[in-house]
Amino acid sequence: IQLTQSPSSLSASVGARVTITCRASQDIASSLAWYQQKPGKAPDLLIYAASTLQSGVPSRFSGSGSGTDFTLIISSLHPEDLATYYCQQLDSYPLTFGGGTKVEIK
Amino acid sequence: EVQLVQSGVDVKKPGESLKISCKASGYIFGNYWIGWVRQMPGKGLEWMGIIYPGDSDTRYNPSFQGQVTISADMSINTAYLQWSTLKASDTAMYYCARRGGHCSGGKCYTEDNLDYWGQGTLVTVSS
Numbered sequence: 001i002q003l004t005q006s007p008s009s010l011s012a013s014v015g016a017r018v019t020i021t022c023r024a025s026q027d028i029a030s031s032l033a034w035y036q037q038k039p040g041k042a043p044d045l046l047i048y049a050a051s052t053l054q055s056g057v058p059s060r061f062s063g064s065g066s067g068t069d070f071t072l073i074i075s076s077l078h079p080e081d082l083a084t085y086y087c088q089q090l091d092s093y094p095l096t097f098g099g100g101t102k103v104e105i106k
Numbered sequence: 107e108v109q110l111v112q113s114g115v116d117v118k119k120p121g122e123s124l125k126i127s128c129k130a131s132g133y134i135f136g137n138y139w140i141g142w143v144r145q146m147p148g149k150g151l152e153w154m155g156i157i158y159p160g161d162s163d164t165r166y167n168p169s170f171q172g173q174v175t176i177s178a179d180m181s182i183n184t185a186y187l188q189w190s191t192l193k194a195s196d197t198a199m200y201y202c203a204r205r206g207g208h209c210s211g212g213k214c215y216t217e218d219n220l221d222y223w224g225q226g227t228l229v230t231v232s233s
Contacts (some may be wrong), residue, residue: 043203
């Protein structure tokens, strides 16, 4: 299963609403997770089962979608959200990742 | 507290072998899948494979099948990723990560996430 993320990079101002999309090459129901990777760090889980917020993750992050189309939204961008965001499907092996979206602060 | 602690930086020559480790603590090691993810310099995440330590069931990404071996030792709560013949193209950061799950009524169920990650092991292969 291939995952296509868009955009591959974006630049937004603090406070802006940011939307990242992830499209699967076939139906994966809700078996999708989102991760945040800050520079030089290991990834952190943000959202799983397409829309469930991982414990401790700020509520400005949200996920939606099912089937083949998924969205990660940051409702109000904070400076500490500078990172690369990845989607991952866990519907079937191999558990593929999307190509990543690099978020920069304007 | 769940923790995955990986072995340190490794510098090897092409053709050499290597085994890196991921020591788990804070949970029942045999009840959760644990996998490996590669990140080449400046690139994205690639899922390599995963093992269920409880019965050693192992699944590989076809792109890595035959290139690496994933194993686990339940006696010391440690997962491993090994190469028999390293290449320069194996230069990367390698992360271990636990697949989330929960146990209820004597059965354990996987969740759709990698909920805990190791800090990463940087492997450099250069002549």
